[in-house]
Amino acid sequence: MATTWIKRTFHGGIHPAENKHLSSLAEVRVAALPKQVVLPLSSGNGPALKPLVEVGDRVKTGQLIASCSKGFSANLHASISGQVIALEERPLVHPSGLNVASIVITSDGQDTPYQHPAYPLWQEATDEQLLEMIQQAGLVGLGGAGFPTSVKINGAYQQGIKTLIINAAECEPYITADDLLIQTQAKALLDGIAILQRLLKPQAILLGIEDNKPEALAALETALSEHPLKAALEIGVLPTRYPSGGEKQLIQLLTGQEVPSGKIPLDLGVLCHNVGTIYALNAAVTLGQPLIQRLVTVTGQAVSQPGNYWVRLGTPIQDLLDEAGIKETSSKKAQRLIVGGPMMGFTLDSSDYSITKSVNCLLLPTEKELPLPGVEQPCIRCGQCELACPAQLLPQQLYFYSANQAYEQAADQQLFDCIECGACAWVCPSEIPLVQYYRHAKAELRQMQAEAIKAEQAKQRFEARNARLEQEKLDREAKRLARAEAAARMAAAKKAAAEKEATETEASQQTSQQTSQATASKAQATQAPKAVANNTALLKQLKTAKAAASVAVRKAEKTLSNLEVNPDATPEQMNKQREMIDKAKEQLAKAEAKLAEANSLQETTQ
Structure with a gap:
């Protein structure tokens, strides 16, 4: 174990009145279990969570009720047991003051814990199991930024780090939550550091704490003397100077x-975590307890019982204020309600909000204690803001660009390197709310960047659509040409087949005709002798018939001649004989005709 008093310094910084004694002298208290909690599904810094419960569902303390698969958000768990009565928009503790979707749960008064799946002891768990436990617990940075712890640790695990830094500086005036956490939970804090040492294997582990916390330093040294970390952890005691607890300033110290500008600590092989985050990490890994409560400082001269309270997330701020007590005398009446400290905090318009993971302090100052800013006056170019700026920026130039809406020029002056510590506004004699100008400019730039990204995405979608339509057009034309070519090939094939078929048919017909002719010729050749023989016999018959007819004609003519010389012959007999002669001649003519035809056929056959 080594305790080193740091002599290094950083540019700028201020020494505002600390006023930490108001809350640091009281013991840590546990706030009463709220009757109702309001748990927002968005922190204002990342995508909204997806609710896993519905109205009417009964939940137990520590049960997962909303999650986010990707992005800079952390799981959300029920901080009390009871019934979900609403999923509706409620105001978010955020400078924007916007309403966000929230889960409202009424308490059943039992505070029944949810039984999470058992994990092995962290000493025996794999790295993947440790990372899973941290992710499931819904941890965020409890120093006020609210950045998801699993995102930071996963990045450090994948990239590797050389130095692990534990931020116990707590430089903001009034706030003592980390101070009292160290005093009361030093061993648990060291156990959490040991878990990160096992997981990330850094070459060095440094803890920075301001010298205005002697009790916390003593508690750390006592716990460390009997802890396995005593050979690895080095405590650096910092001179009290705001904002020594700023991440970049602490690394420098x-x-x-x-x-460098535009870089993050991980680029240097450095990972920083707040002591509250480390304590919550230890509770998640060793006890299986997700982030459902945090230590909140309630302070200011208008508070009857200032101190630090363990508060369930989602507790109405008014409930906590009622428990701490508010002075209502004219000299002690609170003039405003500030979330956070007087330097980096912001004022709420009412107490109708709930405690979120990033709320580390509720400050109720009196008018005498913390006067309201005066009327803004023109900048006199005194340069005090530049001397106070720990980020070594030119606050007056950033102010002029931001006030005149020249946001891109402000970005060129490293606007995003501003840590919004408020040191410039604290020393400004013209009482210009410089940080508010910077916050507004950053918000506008982020909006412009988001719109530019959307425009570029829309352009890419438009170009991709046009390219897709053009490709579809080309594909359709190619298909049409392919179909036309196929149709042409098919038509040519059909034509060729038809021509071939016609040729084959013609050839077949010619062959058939030739075959028929040959057959006929053969038949004729076969039948010719028969025809000749038959015709010869017919000729004989016809000649015989002709001869008979000729004889009949001569007999009839001779009979008629005899009748003509016979005096007894009558005219009827003679007429009858003449008719017989005519018939005999007809028979003879027919016989001669048939004989002539037979003779002609005989000649053709031969």
């Missing part, structure tokens, strides 16, 4: 390294 402890290591002498400066994080």
Whole structure:
């Protein structure tokens, strides 16, 4: 174990009145279990979570009720047991003051814990199991930024780190949550550091704490003397100076390294975590307890019982204020309600909000204690803001660009390197709310960047659509040409087949005709002798018939001649004989005709 008093410094910084004694002298209290909690599904810094419960569902303490598969968001768990009575928009504790979707749960008064699946002891667990436990627990940075812890640790695990830094500086005036956490939970804090040492295997582990926390430092040294970390952890005691707890300023104080503009500590092989985050990590890994409560400082001269309270997430702020007590005398009446400290906090318009993971302090100052800012005056170019700026920026130039809506020029002046510590506004004699201008400019730039990204995405979608339509057109034309070519080939094939078929048919017909002719000729040749023989016999018959007819004609003519010389012959007999002669001649003519035809056929056959 080594405790080193740091002599390094950083540019700028201020020494506002600390006023930590108001809350640091009281013991840590546990706030009463709320009757109702309001758990927002968005932190204002990342995508909204997806609810896993519906109205009417009964839930137990620690049960997962909303999750996000990707992006910079952390799981959300029920902080009490009871019934979900609403999924509706409620105001979010955020500078924007916007309403966001929230889960409202009424308490059943039992605070029944949810039984999570058992994990092995962290000493025996694999790295993947440790990362899974951290992710499931819904941890975020409890120093005020609210960045998901699993995202930071996963990045460090994949990239590897050289130095692990534990931020116990708590430089913001009034806030003492980390101070009292160290005093009361030093061993649990060291156990959480040991888990990260096992997981990330850093070459060095440094803890930075301001010298205005002697009790916390003593508690750390006592716990460390009997802890396995005593040979690995080095405590750096920092001179009290705001904002020594800023991440980049703390790295510079402890290591002498400066994080370049536009870079993050991980680029230097450094990972920083707040002590509250480390304590919650230890509870998640060793006890299986997700993030359902946090230590909140309630302070200010208008508070009757200032101190630090363990508060369930989603607890109405008014409930916590009622428990701490508010002075209502004219000299002690609160003039405003500030979330966070006087430097980086923001004022709420009412107490109708609920405690979220990023709320580390409720400050109710009196008018005498923390006067309201005066009327904004023109900048006199005194340069005090530049001297106070720990990020070594030119606050007056950022102010002029931001006030005149020249946001891109402000970005060129490293606007996003501003940590919004408020040191510039604190020293400004013209009482210009510089940080508010910077926050507004950042929001506008982020909106412009988001719109530019959307425009570029829309352009890419438009171009992709046009390319797709053009490709579809080309594909259709190619298909049409292919169909036309196929049809042409088919038509040519059909024509060729038809021509072939016609040729084959013609050839077949010619062959058939030739065959028929040959057959006929053969038949004729076969039948010719028979025809000749038959015709010869017919000729004989016809000649005989002709001869008979000729004889009949001569007999009839001779009979008629005899009648003509016979005096007894009558005219009827003679007429009858003449008719017989005519018939005999007809028979003879027919016989002669048939004989002539037979003779002609005989000649043709031969």
